[in-house]
Amino acid sequence: MRITVLLLGLFLVPIPAAAQQGFSCSYGDRGACLGYGDTVCSSSGKCVSESAVCFDSYQCNYEGFTCKSNLTECADEYGALQTRFNVLVNDYNELLEESQVMRAEFQGAVEDLDDTRRDLRRTEETLYEIRSCIEGLSGLDNPDNCLP
Template identity: 35%
Template sequence: MQRIAVLLMVSVMSTGASAQSFTCPIGKSPSCLDYSDKVCSSFAKCVADDAVCFDSFTCNYKGFVCKSVLDEAVEQHDDIVKKYNSLMDDRNSIAQRLTAATQENNENIERNARLFSTLQEAESCVGKALTLEEAQACSF
């Protein structure tokens, strides 16, 4: 009777060992899987059954981003860019007006300097004149 029990025990143990015994090709490693586990190629990405696919170019430099989260950031960025561009347009307009006003101011300074020089020459000429004819002969 003991022989039958030992024989039965040895056969059960050998059945379990042979059921879990397997080999892998060279360069591959074995793995134990739980219920609902998936096997993916090392060149592929495994995703959950309820995963959602997005259009191309929905990734940023940090990695994958859900498009719905990215939309708000893009809108804020676009608003900031528009505001920046508007401010730059205002700045450029003011800079152009300042350049034009500076040029006009410099021209006025040069004109005033010429007029002042002409006035000094006229005063000097008239001041040196001894007669009315000499004063009228001054050119200005």
């Protein structure tokens, strides 16, 4: 019975030399012991973090390595904002053109008002002269002489 327990103990306790014998590397590679948090990089420099996600081949669409992510929504939102911006620019340009036409029409109306005021002043002055002339006439004077 002692021999059985002894043999069982030998099988349960790993011998360091026996444990290392099962480790092998491909031709040209070297074995290494990694500590907690260490990463393994290939000779081509492709390293990944522990939170990296691997994708199947051909999983990504025409947008590249990002696959289906928030980049798609971002691109769609950008396109919508660009369309809205273009509509606003067109609206602004139309309003600017309308305001320039209205400004020109308003300026013309102001000039017409100034001309009308000038004509009114001249007419009032002429009327005043005619009234003064008629008031200064004697009974024998011809009132036609007071007309301009």
